[in-house]
Amino acid sequence: MGPIDQGVPGTVTMVCGTRPELIKLAPLIRVMGASATVVYTGQHYDTAMYHRIRQDIGRPGRFHELSVGGGTRGGQLGAAVAAVDELLARHPTRAVIVQGDTTSALAGALAANANDVPLVHVEAGLRSFDRAMPEEHNRVAIDHLADLCCAPTPLNHANLVAERVPEERIAVTGNTVVEALVTALPGRDEEAVVLAAHELERDGYVLATVHRPENVDDPVSLEAILRELNRLPLPVVLPLHPRTAKRVEAFGLTALLRPLKVVEPQAYPAFLALARCAAVVVSDSGGIQEEVSVLKRPVVVVRRSTERPEIEGTFGTLVPPGPRVRAEVLRWLDDVAGHRERLEHIPSPYGTGSPSARIAAALRRLVGGEPVHARQLSPERVVVPPPASRRPVAPVPHSSSSS
Numbered sequence: 001m002g003p004i005d006q007g008v009p010g011t012v013t014m015v016c017g018t019r020p021e022l023i024k025l026a027p028l029i030r031v032m033g034a035s036a037t038v039v040y041t042g043q044h045y046d047t048a049m050y051h052r053i054r055q056d057i058g059r060p061g062r063f064h065e066l067s068v069g070g071g072t073r074g075g076q077l078g079a080a081v082a083a084v085d086e087l088l089a090r091h092p093t094r095a096v097i098v099q100g101d102t103t104s105a106l107a108g109a110l111a112a113n114a115n116d117v118p119l120v121h122v123e124a125g126l127r128s129f130d131r132a133m134p135e136e137h138n139r140v141a142i143d144h145l146a147d148l149c150c151a152p153t154p155l156n157h158a159n160l161v162a163e164r165v166p167e168e169r170i171a172v173t174g175n176t177v178v179e180a181l182v183t184a185l186p187g188r189d190e191e192a193v194v195l196a197a198h199e200l201e202r203d204g205y206v207l208a209t210v211h212r213p214e215n216v217d218d219p220v221s222l223e224a225i226l227r228e229l230n231r232l233p234l235p236v237v238l239p240l241h242p243r244t245a246k247r248v249e250a251f252g253l254t255a256l257l258r259p260l261k262v263v264e265p266q267a268y269p270a271f272l273a274l275a276r277c278a279a280v281v282v283s284d285s286g287g288i289q290e291e292v293s294v295l296k297r298p299v300v301v302v303r304r305s306t307e308r309p310e311i312e313g314t315f316g317t318l319v320p321p322g323p324r325v326r327a328e329v330l331r332w333l334d335d336v337a338g339h340r341e342r343l344e345h346i347p348s349p350y351g352t353g354s355p356s357a358r359i360a361a362a363l364r365r366l367v368g369g370e371p372v373h374a375r376q377l378s379p380e381r382v383v384v385p386p387p388a389s390r391r392p393v394a395p396v397p398h399s400s401s402s403s
Contacts, residue, residue: 011062011093012036012037012095012363013037013038013088013096013117014037014038014097015039015084015097016108017040017043018043018102021102022038024100024175024176025038025099025176026180027176027180027356028356030356031359031360032360036061037091037093039064040063040064040065040066041107043104062091064087066080068104073103073134076103080103080107080108081114084107084111085111085114088112094117094118095117095363095367096118097120097363098119099121100135100139101123101136101307105142106142109145113145118148119142120148120359120366121142121146121149121150124139124142124146124149124151124156125143125153126139126159126307126308127140128305128306128307133214133305135307136307147366148169148171148363150171150355151170151171151172152172152349152350152355153172153310153349155309157170173359173362174355175290176359177350178294178348180268181291182294186272186273191276194274198237198274200277203277204235205234205235205237205278205279206234206235206278206280206281207237207280207282208236208237208238208281209238209239209281209282209283209285211284214284215303216243216247219247219253222244222321223251223253224321226248226253226256226257233333234279236260237261237263237278238261238263239264240257272295275288276295279336280297280298280300280332281297281299282302283299283301284301284302289301289311289316290311292311292315292316293348294348296315296344298316298343299311300317300319300332302319310350311349
């Protein structure tokens with residue numbers, strides 16, 4: 001498929017501000033080519049993290065940096081809306097695209113609305129039904145502002161319809177994380193280099209990530225998670241998010257990092273290698289919940305709620321900070337090879353092929369004044385080549401958790 005500007009004069013502007021957003025938008029940037037303008041707000045403003053972000057994406061037609069930086073959520077949102085609003089006024093665009101549920105995504109949506117520019121929401125319709133989660137408010141607001149809601153799964157589509165979002169504004173496209181992952185996934189030789197660099201063996205460690213405010217801004221929750229990771233029988237690799245590092249130091253929890261294999265945030269291909277070779281992943285990340293369904297690895301999701309219940313009971317189990325973290329990890333460790341074999345045969349709920357091409361097709365219809373019908377763009381299921389080894393299928397680990 002050619003660039004989006006074939007039949008669509010002018011550029012399309014993508015507004016984002018975090019590493020996960022850019023990773024998931026990268027396939028769409030490639031599809032749109034030089035017609036893609038990326039506006040990076042600087043919501044993730046850590047220097048090391050930023051350099052890795054830029055390495056993870058291709059080259060859009062234009063790349064604007066706004067340097068919004070930190071501050072309160074309200075202050076950050078206000079500054080981002082004002083900056084994006086000014087940029088849209090100076091650089092007319094055919095549509096604004098935002099991804100996910102971040103402050104930057106909401107800022108892009110509000111600025112698009114203020115400038116009367118069509119809004120496309122990639123990863124629409126996710127719902128945790130947890131009003132204590134700031135992202136829940138963001139994603140609901142963006143969906144109801146959007147002229148085109150690109151829902152990854154039929155469940156996301158159903159959530160939108162239940163909220164009376166008109167069918168003609170919804171397309172079921174799959175999730176671009178599938179493309180991003182397949183493109184970035186290193187080969188076996190590169191994978192071996194990553195493992196050797198960290199002195200790890202395949203299926204011989206646990207990979208953990210923790211960064212969500214509900215976990216790291218609460219000293220009790222953060223301490224509980226770190227203590228549970230310390231109790232696991234395998235080495236634990238912890239790519240330490242800058243936010244988490246600051247909180248660990250502020251709360252006096254540095255000693256709990258010493259038994260762990262703490263590493264810097266990884267470039268996306270290296271992180272995928274670590275995830276694909278881990279016995280179990282422990283994380284509070286939303287994106288990792290999607291990625292394990294393509295990598296065919298289990299994840300213990302340490303959160304009070306999730307907006308991705310599609311993987312619950314198959315690839316993931318949801319647990320709160322505390323003793324259940326270790327208990328659920330041990331369930332997955334009882335037969336690592338068997339669970340790997342079983343998960344290999346479960347399709348990812350997030351599609352296959354090119355979700356970004358479906359999004360681009362829906363966008364062409366939108367700017368051309370045509371309705372977008374969900375059934376026309378329904379994704380196939382994902383098929384990932386199995387590993388070379390084959391072992392008997394193991395039963396599904398039981399979990400009483402719910403989303």
